[in-house]
Amino acid sequence: MIVIVAFVMLSSWAIYNTACMLADGLTSMTEQKQNQFQATLFQYLWIFSISAVILGSLIHFYLTKKMIQPLRELIQSTKEMKQGQYPSSIHVKGNGEVGELIRHFNDLVQQLETNEQQRKNLVSDLSHEFRTPLTNLNGYLLALQKGVMEGDKNLYQSLYAESFKLTQLVEQMEQLKEWDDMQIYSFHEKELTNMKEFIERSIKIFHWPLEKKQIELKTDIQTGTAVINRTSISQVISNLMDNAIRYYDDAGPINIKGEKIHNEYKVSITGPGRSLSEKDNERIFERFYRIETSRSREFGGSGLGLAISKEIIERHYGKIDVHSEAHVHTFWFVIPCS
Numbered sequence: 001m002i003v004i005v006a007f008v009m010l011s012s013w014a015i016y017n018t019a020c021m022l023a024d025g026l027t028s029m030t031e032q033k034q035n036q037f038q039a040t041l042f043q044y045l046w047i048f049s050i051s052a053v054i055l056g057s058l059i060h061f062y063l064t065k066k067m068i069q070p071l072r073e074l075i076q077s078t079k080e081m082k083q084g085q086y087p088s089s090i091h092v093k094g095n096g097e098v099g100e101l102i103r104h105f106n107d108l109v110q111q112l113e114t115n116e117q118q119r120k121n122l123v124s125d126l127s128h129e130f131r132t133p134l135t136n137l138n139g140y141l142l143a144l145q146k147g148v149m150e151g152d153k154n155l156y157q158s159l160y161a162e163s164f165k166l167t168q169l170v171e172q173m174e175q176l177k178e179w180d181d182m183q184i185y186s187f188h189e190k191e192l193t194n195m196k197e198f199i200e201r202s203i204k205i206f207h208w209p210l211e212k213k214q215i216e217l218k219t220d221i222q223t224g225t226a227v228i229n230r231t232s233i234s235q236v237i238s239n240l241m242d243n244a245i246r247y248y249d250d251a252g253p254i255n256i257k258g259e260k261i262h263n264e265y266k267v268s269i270t271g272p273g274r275s276l277s278e279k280d281n282e283r284i285f286e287r288f289y290r291i292e293t294s295r296s297r298e299f300g301g302s303g304l305g306l307a308i309s310k311e312i313i314e315r316h317y318g319k320i321d322v323h324s325e326a327h328v329h330t331f332w333f334v335i336p337c338s
Helices: 002-024 031-082 097-146 153-182 195-212 230-246 278-283 305-315
Strands: 191-194 217-221 225-228 254-261 264-272 319-325 328-336
Touching: 002 031, 031 097, 097 153, 191 195, 195 217, 195 225, 195 230, 195 254, 195 264, 225 230, 225 328, 230 254, 230 264, 230 305, 230 328, 305 319, 305 328
Parallel strands: 217 254
Antiparallel strands: 191 225, 254 264, 264 328, 319 328
16 A cells, blocks of 8 residues: 555656646746646645545455455364364355465365265274174173073084174275275376286186186177276276176176277176165265175175275276166276277
């Protein structure tokens, strides 16, 4: 404001003196008219200067308030976050630096809120997973302690089964932690890969499980190349194949298809299984989500394989999903071709 006032006053002084010099050059103007002219000019310049300062101050105040208001909301939101609350998104217009900062802040709050919800879901899922085997173990041990039951081979096998289930859950947690630690830097090692040879090599390890369950395997794999992290994509194919075999139901072959579609390579694994609900189709790729069938001891899925597969495919800038028709399910993923 000091700079603006100084500029206005200096401009007015320069205009005043210039006008006076021009007026002095006019020989026809008397001294009285000259004085009158200077007084009038001086008066108008003061009015102009004061009006310019007042108008500039009002405009400056309005623009400053408009710019500061989102920052005040940002400060208030950070205070709410400091108290453990998640504030609502700050509405901001414009594409300036302040607008960009607030949009990033809104995204950060949304991400933190999502992470917190996932953490709560994770704790809830783990509590549910640990509760059943621990309850069974406590019940059996309490019955043995009070003499209600006598130990025999079947009882000890049941106790071992529950203990083994707890061990598996702990191993799954360690696997998940290792995956979260590795996924940040493990995808830079990508190689140009012949997808036909790669898929055929990846499914060879399922020869014995397929033969044991007497499941026919049909393949239709086209040639195509893609730049992939072979270890992680092999894990995706193994997860999908393992699910197709584990949850195989009814009759019919498991079909594996690989095809190049425009600038993408699509891999799909189709097989018969128990029907999936709409909720299952929507949440099947979430961590620790398991369909009712996989909660039984016979199947015992961890609910991690498909979630990790989704993260791997997304790291390859691809997409993974499932399509169901009655009891026939097709898990597929696409990745960009080279």
